[in-house]
Structures are given as C-alpha cells and as structure tokens.
Amino acid sequence: MSVRVRYAPSPTGLQHIGGVRTALFNYLFARSMGGSFILRLEDTDRSRSADRYVQNLYDTFKWLGFYWDEGPDVGGAFGPYVQSERFALYKEYAQRLIDMDKAYYCFCGDAKTADKLANKAADQADDNAEEAAQAESGYGYNRRCRSIDPAEAKRRVAAGEPHVIRLKIPLDGTTSFTDLLLGEIEWKNADVNPDPVLLKSDGFPTYHLANVVDDHTMQISHVMRAQEWIPSAPLHLLMYQAFGWQPPKLCHLPMVLGQDGQKLSKRHGATAVDEFRTKGYLKDALINYVAMLGCSYQDGRDLYSLSELVSLFKLEHINKAPAIFDYVKLEWFNGQYIRALEPAALAGLLAPLLAAAGLVQDPPTAAQRAIIDQATPLVRERLKYLTDVAEALRFLFTEPVLPPVAELLPKKLDAAATAAGLAAARQLLVDIGVDDHDRIEAAFRAQAEALGCKLGDLLMPLRLAVTGTKVSPPLFESIHVLGVAKALPRIDKAIAALRA
RNA sequence: GUCCCCUUCGUCUAGUGGUUAGGACACCGGGUUUUCAUCCCGGCAACAGGGGUUCGACUCUCCUAGGGGAUACCA
Secondary structure (H helix, E strand, C coil), rough: CCEEEEEEECCCCCCHHHHHHHHHHHHHHHCCCEEEEECCCCCCCCCCCCCHHHHHHHHHHHHCCCCCCCCCEEECCCCCCCCHHHHHHHHHHHHHHHHHHCCEEEECCHHHHHHHHHHHHHHHHHHHHHHHHHHHHCCCCCCHHHHHHHHHHHHHHHHCCCCCCEEEECCCCCEEECCCCCCEEEEEEECCCCCCCCECCCCEHHHHHHHHHHHHCCCEEEEEEEHHHHHHHHHHHHHHHEEEEEEEEEEEEEEEECCCEEEECCCCCCHHHHHHHCCCCCHHHHHHHHHHEEECCCCCCCCCHHHHHHHHHHHHCCCCCEEEEHHHHHHHHHHHHHHHHHHHHHHHHHHHHHHHHHCCCCCCCCCHHHHHHHHHHHHHHHHHHHHHHHHHHHHHHHHCCCHHHHCCCCCCCCCCHHHHHHHHHHHHHHCCCCCCCHHHHHHHHHHHHHCCHHHHHHHHHHHHHCCCCCCCCHHHHHHHCCHHCCCCCCCCHHHHHCCC
C-alpha cells in the first residue's frame, strides 16, 4: 500500500508555525517513504474561511519551497481538493449514516441555546437537575434528539424544520487504536464527545465528517496531525467503523508551545510565517529549526537541508513531549544560514531590503548595485536577520548624523587631541588611500604609536565621523566601498565640531 | 470537573538495564580582533518524586505530582 499523506489546513487565518510544522512532518514522511503529499483545503467554516488566507497558504509554501503532488492548484486523481467543492458528497454520506441508523437528525438548534433552555427547565422542575448541571458546565450535548422516532424525524425534516445530523456514539464499550508514535490509546465510548454534529444546519459538513469522508475517498494512508486532535480520534474511528471502512494509520505529533508552556500564539511573538519572512529570516533556517522541534536526525549535526531532512527522517525519532519554540535558537540558525550564503546570493536578497528602507532604488542602479556587492561580504557575518542590513549599511547611502562631540572622544583623550588624531588620519587616507588594506593599516598603527595612543583611539573617532555609529563593518573596507572622496567631508565636519 | 497525552541541563535534544549521562542554543569565563560580529578554547547546568521488578535502573512497571491538550453547528 502506497503512502499518501495530506496537509489539510482550513483557510481561516495566516499560515503559522504550527501548521508549517505539521505540513513539514507530513512532507518529510511522504518523501522519505516515496509516497504522495497532498494538500486539501478544509473550508467548511464558511464564515471564517477567506480567499486571502488561501492565497497566503500558497505564498507561504512557495516561499518555503514545499510542493504537493496533489492539490487544488495542481490537480490530481482524487479531486476536487477543496471541501466546499465536495459539498454534495458529505450530504450523501451523512444520509448513508442516517439510513444505517448510525446517525440521527437533531432539532435542538444552537447548542448553547439548547443548554439555556435545559437550564431553565431544570430550575422550574427539579427532576432535571443532573442534565442541568451538565449543561451548565458545558460537558456536551445531552442527546435529547437521539430518541426521536426516525420516521417522526424524517417528517419534521421534510416539513422544513431546521436540523443538523449527529453521529450516534455508542453509549458503552470502548474504542482503541494504535498511534504510530504514542502507541495504544483506548477510550471509553462514554467519554467520547457525545454525538457530535456531522452536518451543520447550513448543510455544510463539520470537520469530523469531511475529514473522514475525504481521507477515505482520497485513500489517505497515514494521518499525521497535532496532538490536540487526539480526543477526536476515537470519534473518527467510530465513523470509519460505521461506514465499514479501513481507517488510516494515525500519528499524533507533539505540540509546539510558547515560552510560557502554553500553546504557541501571537502573544509569544511572531507566529505567522509571513512575519518571519518580512523580519528577515531565511526559509532554510526556519525549516531547519522547525524540523528539529520535537524530532531528531540521528547524526548529531545541527544544520540540515530540506533534502537531507527527507533522507534522514524517521517516524521513530519524533518525540512524544511537546516542544517550546525558542526564538533565540532560531536566530542562531538564521545567522548560520546567512553566513553560509554565497555573497552574490546574499547581495541579491539584501538589495530589496535596502530598497524597502529607502536607501537605494528598486531595483538598485548599477552604481548602487556595485556598492551592495562590495559591501555584502562586510556585513555577512554581522547579520542576525537580513533586515539588519539597512542599519548596517545606511552610511553608504546617506549622510550620517554626526554624534555629539562628547561621544567622539576616546577615553583619556580630549577634544584637541582627538581632532589632531582625526586630522592625521585624514592625511593618511589622502596620502595612502584604502585600496591596499595592509598598507593603510600599517600606516595607522605607526601613526598611533607616534601620537602615543592606541590604534582604537584613532579609529573610533574616524568610525563615528564616517559612519555615524560606534558599530560598523571594518573601517578601511567600509571607506573603500564608500570612497575616500566621500569620507573626507565627513571627517572635516567632525574635526570642525571638535575644534568648535 | 471529566477524559486523554506527556515528563533527561533554562531551551531543543542523544540515550532503548551496566555511560565520567553526550551534543546544540542560551549563559559565564578566556583567546583572536579595528568597534560590533564571526571564529576558537574552557566552564556552569538535567534523568520530577516515591514504590516495585532486577545483581544492577535515566532506561521496564505502578502510584503521586507537575505540565499540556480536549471537552463547539472552529478546525
């Protein structure tokens, strides 16, 4: 039997870390087994689903570089892959369950409303206390309509009375399954969500129905999803049983939590993949990090490409315990991947960000392009995020603001001495230039010695004058990229300020 | 409340009865250095607790505790 797995998100929000992690594990499993990876859109919540989220999903995975073998955009033999386009199918299968007496019509209306009614009734007539207590604390549907005579129910439906279809969960007995990761899991049927809705009053299926019908009709072999789904597993199994179908193998993946140990959410920081992209993360870093959350790859390395992950992935190496998403460690991965990039490739990624910061044109002019190409090797090992480039290279494209005089002074040097040092440095730049790094550095060292100060005492004021900041790429190289001619006026300005 | 899952350094993890419990991030110290960063070296730091099983438990089992998840006409 061939491996067929799916990622089945509902387009009700931006693609986030948790979703991507589930998708990634499915993808790795499919690829490592030579199976198929399928995308299915679960848009059965018509009030929350939106096209822009579908678009975001495509954009996200295009950026990440995943692809699916079957899906709404690429087609496949088991389509359509959008649940709203399979509307009739679910209705038909729900009907089948009704006919087999595995499901029933329910006319209770909205559950909360029903509960309130139950409550009120209980207040008036004391004989309903138990049910009321249950309803009050929200422990699920009370199965009121389960006992309605089927013929009677059919009549009411025919008469146009609003209704839903609910699954008949057996009142006793147990349902068990072997989770590929967690092992044997057994539930008392009495503990399963009591008679969940399969078909909503709007005629759309709930997740439970659509999920089971689609996984079966699409011949999904393995369902890998987050552990938050464990409680609905017995419910799904009961449905497979009712239909007489062979269920897929189940594998519940550990959750991803935030720093505080709660389910990862916006308040923990970025969670939408979009945010990571615009903040200057590299997709390879993100994939690498996420792949290692709750999973290991056996050879003790830290850095893996997507194809290496595919070849090393093993279900047995997935962890059972939830993992905390560590932004700091992700940052380290990002730095690793930035440094691993060829300068030319990195420059290509940096240019749009400089443009976005308003420092160069979009696309950059040939002259700007040349500067970016020269400067890229200087910043490569200094970037934690691609977006750091704007601050790091700002001085190459705009005139920096000269810091206050007090900040120009090295320790132990006064304004006059600092000005003298700067003047000497200026002269060296004029005389020697910065084309020959070793020569200019040697000259500066000699000059510092002559002045009786440290090399840094000469360089820091110069750095501040030329770049406007205390932190910059190596100075001589920076001036080389900037051009001595452009640096001199900045130095003059600083000297003037020091002498004022 | 009820049900289910989980439990090795602060974090991600290796480990499948006998190990000085290993690595990575973070942190702390030191080195290289022109600031910052990179890089290199070193250090700190863990088997939740208690019963069993066993000659021997981080590894098997039970209980407790703690954490997480689920309890929708959302997925």
